[in-house]
Amino acid sequence: MELPITRPSMMCYADELKFPDLLNDLSSKKHNGFIRITAGSEEGFILFKEGKEIAASYIRYSRVDAIEKIKSAIEDKTTLIEVFDVRSNQVDFFMDMNKPYIIGSDAYDLIDKFKKPEEKEVKPKAVPKPKHVSDAIKESNSKPVAEKVKEQAVSKPQENIVTSPNNTSNESKSLTETETVKQTVNPSEKVKSVKEDVPESKKIETIKETTAENESVADKVPVTESVSEKIAENESVADKVPVTESVSEKLAENESVNKTISKSITEIVEIEPEIDESEVSNGEPSQNISNSPVSSEKDTELISQEESPKPSMDRSELMKKYGIKDIQEEDVTNILESYKGGSVSDEDVEKIELTLMNKIKKSTLSIPKIRGAEVMVFLDNGERLTGKVNIIIESESQGFLSRIMGDSNKTNLERQIIEISQIEIRKSFRKYPEIVDFFNINVEIS
Amino acid sequence: MTRVITVASGKGGVGKTTITANLGVALATYGEETIVLDADVAMANLELILGMEGKSVTLHDVLSGAASIEDAIYEGPGGVKVVPAGISLEGLRKVKMERLESALEILVENTDILLIDAPAGLEKDALAAIAAAQEMILVTTPEVPSISDALKTKIIANKLGVEIIGVVINREQHDKTFLTITEIETILEVPVIAVIPDDPEVSRAAAFGEPLIIKNPKSPTSNAIMQLGADLIGEEYQPIEPDKKGVISKLVEGLLGRR
Numbered sequence: 001m002e003l004p005i006t007r008p009s010m011m012c013y014a015d016e017l018k019f020p021d022l023l024n025d026l027s028s029k030k031h032n033g034f035i036r037i038t039a040g041s042e043e044g045f046i047l048f049k050e051g052k053e054i055a056a057s058y059i060r061y062s063r064v065d066a067i068e069k070i071k072s073a074i075e076d077k078t079t080l081i082e083v084f085d086v087r088s089n090q091v092d093f094f095m096d097m098n099k100p101y102i103i104g105s106d107a108y109d110l111i112d113k114f115k116k117p118e119e120k121e122v123k124p125k126a127v128p129k130p131k132h133v134s135d136a137i138k139e140s141n142s143k144p145v146a147e148k149v150k151e152q153a154v155s156k157p158q159e160n161i162v163t164s165p166n167n168t169s170n171e172s173k174s175l176t177e178t179e180t181v182k183q184t185v186n187p188s189e190k191v192k193s194v195k196e197d198v199p200e201s202k203k204i205e206t207i208k209e210t211t212a213e214n215e216s217v218a219d220k221v222p223v224t225e226s227v228s229e230k231i232a233e234n235e236s237v238a239d240k241v242p243v244t245e246s247v248s249e250k251l252a253e254n255e256s257v258n259k260t261i262s263k264s265i266t267e268i269v270e271i272e273p274e275i276d277e278s279e280v281s282n283g284e285p286s287q288n289i290s291n292s293p294v295s296s297e298k299d300t301e302l303i304s305q306e307e308s309p310k311p312s313m314d315r316s317e318l319m320k321k322y323g324i325k326d327i328q329e330e331d332v333t334n335i336l337e338s339y340k341g342g343s344v345s346d347e348d349v350e351k352i353e354l355t356l357m358n359k360i361k362k363s364t365l366s367i368p369k370i371r372g373a374e375v376m377v378f379l380d381n382g383e384r385l386t387g388k389v390n391i392i393i394e395s396e397s398q399g400f401l402s403r404i405m406g407d408s409n410k411t412n413l414e415r416q417i418i419e420i421s422q423i424e425i426r427k428s429f430r431k432y433p434e435i436v437d438f439f440n441i442n443v444e445i446s
Numbered sequence: 447m448t449r450v451i452t453v454a455s456g457k458g459g460v461g462k463t464t465i466t467a468n469l470g471v472a473l474a475t476y477g478e479e480t481i482v483l484d485a486d487v488a489m490a491n492l493e494l495i496l497g498m499e500g501k502s503v504t505l506h507d508v509l510s511g512a513a514s515i516e517d518a519i520y521e522g523p524g525g526v527k528v529v530p531a532g533i534s535l536e537g538l539r540k541v542k543m544e545r546l547e548s549a550l551e552i553l554v555e556n557t558d559i560l561l562i563d564a565p566a567g568l569e570k571d572a573l574a575a576i577a578a579a580q581e582m583i584l585v586t587t588p589e590v591p592s593i594s595d596a597l598k599t600k601i602i603a604n605k606l607g608v609e610i611i612g613v614v615i616n617r618e619q620h621d622k623t624f625l626t627i628t629e630i631e632t633i634l635e636v637p638v639i640a641v642i643p644d645d646p647e648v649s650r651a652a653a654f655g656e657p658l659i660i661k662n663p664k665s666p667t668s669n670a671i672m673q674l675g676a677d678l679i680g681e682e683y684q685p686i687e688p689d690k691k692g693v694i695s696k697l698v699e700g701l702l703g704r705r
Contacts, residue, residue: 322625
């Protein structure tokens with residue numbers, strides 16, 4: 001199909017998401033755009049209009065065949081899936097351009113079948129809605145403290161930076177909590193100091209407000225992603241999204257937002273009461289938090305549940321988000337092998353000699369004037385693989401005219417044999433054809 | 447001891463050559479004996495950026511065994527020494543990257559810093575340029591394909607035992623559609639050592655065949671590269687503030703020929 005390839009709005013490998021879920025998601029979002037599926041050198045497209053699949057292609061296949069091919073292509077985990085957005089008015093234009101690929105009712109049956117079994121799988125995967133620390137804290141007797149600190153908090157830098165309150169979502173709330181928990185676990189020393197007059201709920205709200213602006217990004221998150229993935233995504237986007245107009249440079253802005261979050265978190269950490277250090281070092285944050293005068297046992301359970309996303313996961317989440325993959329050990333070895341020109345073990349040398357010998361002999365004998373040929377190949381597997389090829393040729397007896405012509409026929413034949421030998425060497429070392437330069441070929445014609 | 451630093455990227459067109467050329471000039475202005483070697487024998491651009499095209503002996507000749515490396519060293523702008531790769535494709539077939547290693551052995555004899563502009567990709571020529579160095583600067587733009595390729599390059603460099611100094615983010619646009627510094631650091635697991643803003647002055651300087659840090663030392667890009675150079679050798683750098691003169695005073699100066 002002819003479609004404009006721009007920056008994809010989503011990109012991932014087939015093993016990173018459930019393709020039917022993606023189709024369902026795009027349908028529910030009434031997506032205008034297309035999906036590109038790339039499996040090796042093969043490429044397929046599904047065009048969407050208002051969330052409905054309207055055209056499909058896969059290499060030379062179209063419509064139902066294309067859907068079937070796409071279905072099998074996505075079973076390969078290395079298949080790349082990209083989602084591209086286009087404007088609704090553009091879709092009609094693309095439909096006109098790609099009329100041969102517009103799908104009929106038979107294709108919809110297949111697509112429906114394609115979607116249904118996966119939908120069933122999604123349900124048990126649905127993540128239970130977590131209850132939030134901030135809510136829990138609000139429920140507790142923190143009101144007087146929060147009110148008391150409202151005035152103080154105005155002068156704090158994070159209050160200047162963070163705007164757009166009253167817009168919190170569940171996802172951003174969960175981010176708030178997770179961040180809080182993560183940070184609470186780490187600075188074990190800070191946990192010791194108790195500042196009872198610090199506005200706990202107010203500060204948690206501050207972080208919540210900071211992250212609330214990332215709501216829009218949540219729309220891009222694939223349906224099957226876990227809460228932890230979403231959290232990580234929000235975290236990363238928090239770096240990007242400008243949350244204030246008071247700071248001119250976004251770079252500085254991002255840093256300030258980070259600082260704001262971390263500062264707030266630190267302060268939240270600081271309100272924790274005296275805790276046995278051993279508890280902290282043992283990595284039992286739930287216990288620490290349960291000792292807090294403002295949190296209940298309920299909170300402890302919630303926090304321990306939400307503690308699971310580890311900071312080390314951030315990279316993998318980011319990689320997943322942007323569709324970046326670490327290069328595999330095997331690929332690294334292959335690349336390095338190609339750099340070294342490939343390594344040959346001594347056992348292989350004899351096999352290569354024999355193979356080359358037979359190949360060159362066979363090709364040489366295809367020249368009509370040659371009655372017999374003896375080929376010897378000697379390889380030297382030293383610093384680099386080099387070789388010597390000796391070819392002894394018995395040619396047909398020359399006629400009277402040929403004898404008068406002299407050596408020119410012999411030279412031509414010799415040249416022909418050398419060329420044939422070089423071709424055979426190149427064919428044998430397809431990935432390293434320049435090796436032919438390291439071969440010395442001698443031809444003797446009798 | 448000579449520091450051999452390769453500037454690599456993985457993806458092509460991220461500004462590797464521009465950064466290498468300007469960084470070389472920057473290091474030379476700090477008094478370091480610096481040689482910039484263009485190892486991108488197939489797509490040589492360094493000499494165009496430094497205004498040194500058309501040199502008689504180039505790295506092509508050295509790698510094809512027709513000349514010695516000493517004959518391919520030229521005095522460049524700001525006192526930097528340059529080994530151009532040679533734009534002609536004639537000699538490319540004869541080029542053997544294996545000869546690079548022995549050429550570098552001679553180059554490092556009287557040099558403080560040898561900067562190698564590596565080719566894009568992970569082909570044999572790129573790997574030869576990476577393997578020849580002890581240290582590497584990874585250049586990337588804040589875009590996904592560029593980061594992805596930089597990651598591959600980093601992994602290969604690690605395998606080859608090359609120490610990665612850090613990442614230079616080029617063409618930073620403060621655009622939220624791109625990856626942030628933190629994200630890039632997280633993905634590549636390498637610190638960001640410089641952020642170079644997207645600057646139209648770079649293209650202008652290249653068109654003039656003059657390094658940006660000489661043509662426009664007050665530009666943000668020049669300041670960022672000078673800072674990077676200073677950081678590499680542990681020097682202090684005070685950024686040059688842009689002119690704050692009014693338009694009229696500039697016009698008067700221009701008319702009086704006092705520029």
